[in-house]
Amino acid sequence: MGIEAEELVPGVVVAGPRSEAPPEAPNRSWLAAVGWYVLLIGLSLLVLLPVWLTLMRALSTPAAAVKPGASPFLPHEVQWGVFRRAIDQGNLWAALGRSMVVTILITGGQLVTSVLAAYAFAYLRFPFKRVIFALFMATLLLPIEVTLLPNLHTVRDLDWFNSYQGMAVPFMATALGTFLIRQGFLGVPSEIRDATRLEGYGHWSYLWKFAVPLTRPVIASFTVISFLAAYNQYLWPRAVVTDSNNWSTIQIALRDLTTTPETSNIAVAGALVAAIPIVVLLILFSRQIVQGLTAGAVKG
Amino acid sequence: MAERETPARASRLAETGMAALFLAPSIILFALFFFYPFEQLVLRGLYRNNAQGTNLRYVGWSQYKDVLTGDDFRAGLVHSLQYVLYTVPAGLILGTLLAVAAHRKLRGIRIFQTIFSSTVATSVAVASVLFYVLLNSQTGVLKVDWLNDPNLALFGVSLSSIWQNLGLSFIIVLAGLQTVPTELMEAATLDGYGPVRRFFRITLPLISPVLLFLTVVLVIFALQAFAQIELISRGGPAGHSETLVYKIFQHQTPDQLGVGSVMAVGLFVVTFIVTLAQFLLLDRRVHYGD
Amino acid sequence: MAAVIFDGVTKRYGDVVAVDDLDLTIDHGEFMVLLGPSGCGKTTALRMIAGLEEISDGVLQIGDRVVNHVDPRDRDVAMVFQSYALYPHMTVSKNIESPLITRPTVVEGSDQPRKLTKAERAERIAEAARMLDLAPYLDRKPAALSGGQRQRVALARAVVSRPAVYLMDEPLSNLDAKLRAQTRAELVDLHQRFGTTIVYVTHDQIEAMTMATRIAIMSQGKLQQVGTPRDVYDAPANLFVAQFIGTPPMNTAPGKVSGDAVVVGESRFRFAGRHDDGRDVVVGVRPEHLTIGGDGAVKGVVRHVEWLGYEALVTCEVGADAANRFTLRQDASATPPAVGDTVPLQVAPERVHVFDAASTERLGG
Structure with missing residues (x-):
């Protein structure tokens, strides 16, 4: 786009998206993308957390799950029969x-x-x-x-x-x-x-x-x-x-x-x-x- | 002249007849299950009854006055409004956050969009069961005891609604974001706006109609909260999470019908104000061709 | 096979008169173009023939039948719409078949219209598709066709029921220039082959001039003139027609009647009609009847030159009044003048049109 605009209007410098990016830009945009993925993954975990926690509880044997020190993020003494x-x-x-x-x-x-x-x-x-x-x-x-x-x-x-x-x-x-x-x-x-x-x-x-x-x-x-x-x-x-x-x-x-x-x-x-x-x-x-x-x- | 006009009039009549036929199913159902009960509701409030629910006495508006100024209705109304306060701003902020995060051209963004909208697959009852298990002090997933705390019980219940509404809020705000023209963003960038300024100066004003719509939807949802209360807190402790609809539901028996009717009229007035805002909103954006 | 007769037909929407007391006879087999600017009532007139608009007043006849209150389906007409109105959910074949499904159709060898059998319908579809080169596309949906192909489907859907009258509402306006020229020729060809009546609405005078056997020019709901393309170009009935037909439009200048002549500025033109001395008139000259040359009694300053390859359009200003601009058409072989030149102008006197200034009607002569 930038190139076209420059060719169409000679002598007018077009700001904004340039054909040649500044040298550090690729690096920065790569970092920004990674940062954004981290944010997205974090938000996804937050949205899915209630389902995960309750699913773990459903799969665990109740007595095992309430034992002191039992992590709520993991299943304990898995029992698949709970759905049945x-x-x-x-x-x-x-x-x-x-x-x-x-x-x-x-x-x-x-x-x-x-x-x-x-x-x-x-x-x-x-x-x-x-x-x-x-x-x-x-x-x-x-x-x-x-x-x-x-x-x-x-x-x-x-x-x-x-x-x-x-x-x-x-x-x-x-x-x-x-x-x-x-x-x-x-x-x-x-x-x-x-x-x-x-x-x-x-x-x-x-x-x-x-x-x-x-x-x-x-x-x-x-x-x-x-x-x-x-x-x-x-x-x-x-x-x-x-x-x-x-x-x-x-x-x-x-x-x-x-x-x-x-x-x-x-x-x-x-x-x-x-x-x-x-x-x-x-x-x-x-x-x-x-x-x-x-x-x-x-x-x- | 008169003779020539007859066929036109006949065709008009046929059209009216056809319209009547087409509208009849809806009109009958609306009359029977919307307008007639509403009339009954308003009228029933004008009559007091004895303990058996019989011996109706016309008392004018006095029962309205008693119920609407009484502690029971006020508590229900306060709880309902509290529920609005807990769920609506949270829904708006979280929905916008999710939508802004997912409104980006990145590889695999559709996966995140699917996850963010996934809570629309849950019903109120399903979400309530999950949060009942999360919040219950005996099951101890979250290791909190909010449901037994009069000040925190309703807030705890509201978490289920906040979570359940995430998907809907996300979908609506994202749809709003997608209507913002990219040229506008590019123009703002050319003008030297940073991302934060761009969001507050351009995006937010442009999606404000969508946010207004979402606000109304969330307010109405909050005012209609029932299953969450019944499944998570059972209105407790000691009635501290009884919302208006929950109270109305408790007034089904014949002896309570007069009081329940007045409460329902109260709920109607509150809903009316909010729904009217929604309707005016719809009216503004939808063209009524006739 | 029928004539269409408007007898004092009026269409009112509340206080707005869309078509005002229209008297027009469209003869059997004619290609009649209703021409006028948007909002002139031409489309409303067409839709009244179709039965899509009720008639407020007057009588409309198709053939020997008064059709004021006849249902559209029973009028034996077919219409080609501006947007083509193809059914997007149906294949080309189903689109073409559509008019044959519910309507009784006149079949050769019998006066009584009847519903066609499936085999007869298939035969008709094949015939229409052959005629309009649509055979390879019969199983496609309209969305998979080009603009020109869609247009032909719309025509095929009209042709298939062999109606007495074809109605066409700006059917070429969605085509590009090249395709439009080609389709004009095809429509004329189609008309000659069938010999059926066509009523065609457009705002494009080129379509009107190239296809019509007669043109009916309308403005503000009123019929201005009916005639062959030659009639309306050479002898426009009033100032509106004079200026609507012809590109660039006819040049005009105010003048006065003086004896057996009309006086415009310094120039006198002989004028055969007898009219009161001193009557205000408007004199009109088409650009091709104004040339550079002559005795130099009238001089103009060149303001614009548009060179189009096959000709040049030269706009001159006469006198001090900037409103007094005249455009002339110059053959491409001549060297056009330069902007700013002063040139002598001359008029072919027998080609001058004179209109009454008050009524805008053409004055005889």
Whole structure:
């Protein structure tokens, strides 16, 4: 760059990045890189420390781990059976299965309701559109933490305690999803819609054959964060599951594993099992997760 | 003239009908699980009940006044705000630190980015279990006894949230950093700005909208803290880590419903202020084409 | 196979009139170019033919049919969009097939339109691909094509349903200059081969002049003139048309009617039309009808010389008023004057255009 600029404007000295670096610079930049790696490694260890310490505790025999002088950074009298015990004791496979059912119901429901609503807001003309849209967005002000008590009342009246519908149905509509997918629809060039109108595609076929496929990145990242949120839910399932033996989701099952400090190795093993599906999700869909989580923060 | 306009009006009507059909699932669910309960919440606070939770008596706003000025609600609110104070600045600073560290063209930087964002793979419950084990004095991993100390219990619990939020904070701030044009950095370097000055004079102002967004998200998370409390400290010792949501959860029984409803309205007001800030923020950056 | 007739067609958006009382008959088989600056209403007019805009007032006919309230799909028209509007998630082949899927199509040997069979559709796709040299690309997605190839896919998608009317909205504006010239020739060729009506919107007068059988020039929602490229160039109906068509634009100067002549400064031009003495007019001369030479009654100082290889554009200032600048076109074989020279100017008197100063309309003669 520096050379080009000098050639283009003869006689003008260009400061900044030079083609010839000062002699000590390579050395210094090498040192800076090493310093930066040290910082990065240090921060990585700090981030991973809680997992490492608890993993060591899970693998250790409890009695050996609490002996005076036992380092918390290392395992003591390793016992791999702890995962098996956590799974058996917490009935984790069954809980994981229930979590999956609830999560798929919620995410699937949210996709259907918000794709339809987003389409109406993006493409259809109807009276009171702005008011209705504002009402949709107003639901963002009413998290389950606020509406918990009356919703529990409603679900009790419906006799939906300890049921899949009780855990899933209240969350099947979402303002966030409607908003994001509507933004996606509005991003489809209007000439595409015009072309399909000339070719005879009505709203229904335009929605499924064009609008949805063309908004796939947005829908994909919303799906992933919706899945993440639904799988990680705690408060609501905790409240509507009174028969925890038969209806716990995996998050609630963890609660039953943390009753006594003595069995904390089992609790940690259970927690790590509970995290596995999300770790897989993170590896497979990291781009969508990043896009979903930053959707509100950064434009584009 | 009138005859010619009919088809247009018919198509408008068809469009409205279709919109109604498309919106119906969302509207029904929102009505049933968002607006109706909110109305119930506000109304229920106007009625006192006897010890069995029956015999509702209309008392106007007096129950609101009693609960909102009472010690129980105030303690919950204070604990919730404390939780905000413990987790939000820490989240902002650590998130920015991680993001700045990983926003660099270095070999293998993606590995570090993955590690820094890894805590998004944990749920609140998972993070809480890990910190329950770390902090519990009997398991003794960290060899501290904060959970039994009234002044430190909530702080100890908050460590789990700080840790669990690292991934999200990192991802959001990094996305913000990536929007800062490199030309701007180069221009600042030409102007003789050092790295520290560049960060505070250029980077920080440019990512301030992102940091504002992150602040709001972290505040809302902190106000909604429940699983952490229930799993790590059980609200103890002696109620010293009972946050608002934890208290609301304790007021499920019919005899407590009036008081719990007022507390939930209180939580709503606090959340409302913060969420409104978020919505205005979103509104400013998102174009509403109609 | 149809004419398109606008009868008093108006389009209003609230208080804004986008198309104002448009009367225009586009004959069957014509290549009609709607020409004008952006915001003149040409695209709105085109979109009303397509049925993508509702008509506020007036009657629009395609063939014998009033189509004011006919759904776009039933108008038997095809449109090529400025951005091409290709479906990015579909292959070229699927893109071309798209108009044949839901719409009934007229098939030879029968008056009744019907849906095509799969085999018939495949045949049509192959035919369109052959015609537009797209056969090797049928399985690609639009993103894997060059700009020119995408443009041809858009054309193929229009051709495949053999519509009665083709509508084209600035289809060449996203191509580079070389490809644009080539595609102009191809479009003219396509038009001659099919003999179908084409309505073509552009702001580029070169496209209009080179392809149109007739040009309709619009400004601020109003039709200014309709005519062959020759008509609108040689006899512009008003000052707007005179200055919009032709590069560089026509030179103008204020003048007055005096008997059977028009007086501009020191010069008199014979003017056949009979008009009141003293009437204010605007006199226009195209750059190619202004030359250096003559008796020297009018002198100009050369301010600019643009040498283009095949010709030179010379800008002169006449008199003290800097606004009085005239551009003339000089053959490349002549030696252009130097900047600062004073040169004599002369006008071909039979090539002078006269417009009424108040109404800007052309005055007969």
